[in-house]
Amino acid sequence: MLNDASVTPNIITYNAILDCCVECSDIEMMKKIYEEIKHNAIKQDTAPQPDLITYSTVIKGYSRLLDSDKVLDLYYYLKGRQDMVLDEVIYNSVLDGLLKSGKYEECLKVYEDMVKHEVSRSNATYSILIKLFSKMNHVEKAVEVYNEMISHKIKPTLITYTAILQILIKTKRIQNAIEIFEEILLNKMNPDQVLFNVIINGCIFNGRLEEACKFLKESFNANIRLCNDVYKNVLSNLLTNRTMESNYKNELTLSICKEIRSRGLEIEYEIYHKILKMVYKNRGKAAEAVIKRKGADAVDDIEMDIGEAGNNFNTRRDRRNDRERYRNKRRGEKRYQSGYENYDPLRKKRSRNNATEDSVDRKDRRFRK
Secondary structure: OOOOOOOOHHHHHHHHHHHHHOOOOOOHHHHHHHHHHHHHHHHHOOOOOOOOHHHHHHHHHHOOOHHHHHHHHHHHHHHHHHOOOHHHHHHHHHHHHHHHOHHHHHHHHHHHHHHHHOOOOHHHHHHHHHHHHHHOOHHHHHHHHHHHHHHHHOOOOHHHHHHHHHHHHOOOOOOHHHHHHHHHHHHHHHHHHHHHHHHHHHHOOOOOHHHHHHHHHHHHHOOOOOOOHHHHHHHHHHHOOOOOOOHHHHHHHHHHHHHHHHOOOOOEEEEEEEHHHHHHOOOHHHHHHHHHHOOOOOHHHHHHHHHHHHHHHHHHHHHHHHHHHHHHHHHHHHHHHHHHHHHOOOHHHHHHHHHHHHHHHHHHHHOOO
């Protein structure tokens, strides 16, 4: 189209082509088209003139290359022009480019210019700032930015929530992260896969296994497929947990296994083996026999055995307790019938001691005679 003399592209056409080049990561073509736009704009006054969308798209392209020098050159060039007023899109593009390039101090300076010129801030701006302070390990400032966002009645996006949760989990402020995530669920914002992965792994990392299982069930209800490592971490930590009540832990583990299997997902053979051992408790050999008999591929049959073991666990325990009570009762009856309750275990020992003393006295008397 650009080589067709009968078609005269305008700046909207150029901007669309530039954006396609950036999204396709063809930065060389983006540079070529951008130079053509500048050359035509200087050569002819009637040619399409680059606007803020043109510059923001080019800045985004240089950000993909992590070329912070080009990003800053374009920013200061635009800042020095009197005929252009930088808007939120330009500032966000520059901030994002500097953040990706690791130029944190320059990023803060650009943000100060944004505040100085009273440019409105959006979700994208706050998300970039939270990520920035997270990279700089300034937790309190990141929390201040989040609170400022809420005070301005700007509804956070899932990207913003993910950024603030990551920094809270990183600094072991898991309770604040849990409260924010529960707020997300309360507001019915439909967390995505990334957000579920972050909060569940964060809960496990900070020793909040019950909350991790709770949020995992929420992901099941929302029909969201998580990473395999998340399922593995939850099951592995349930198997090694020593604080949960055993029956509750068994039921929780079995319910998670069934949810995972119902979605056509695989569970590692080793974890299945450990789950069987946990459910059967002292019947570890029986668990091994089940696995050897059915093989690692027959996971559905193994799960059925696990489910039956979980359903019959309380029944087996009650029967065992009944047998123990019966034995104790029988022992008591035998003791009563034989007079065992009147038996003095020290009587024989005392009689032996008395007999020894009598024999000593007799020997002593004979010696005196």
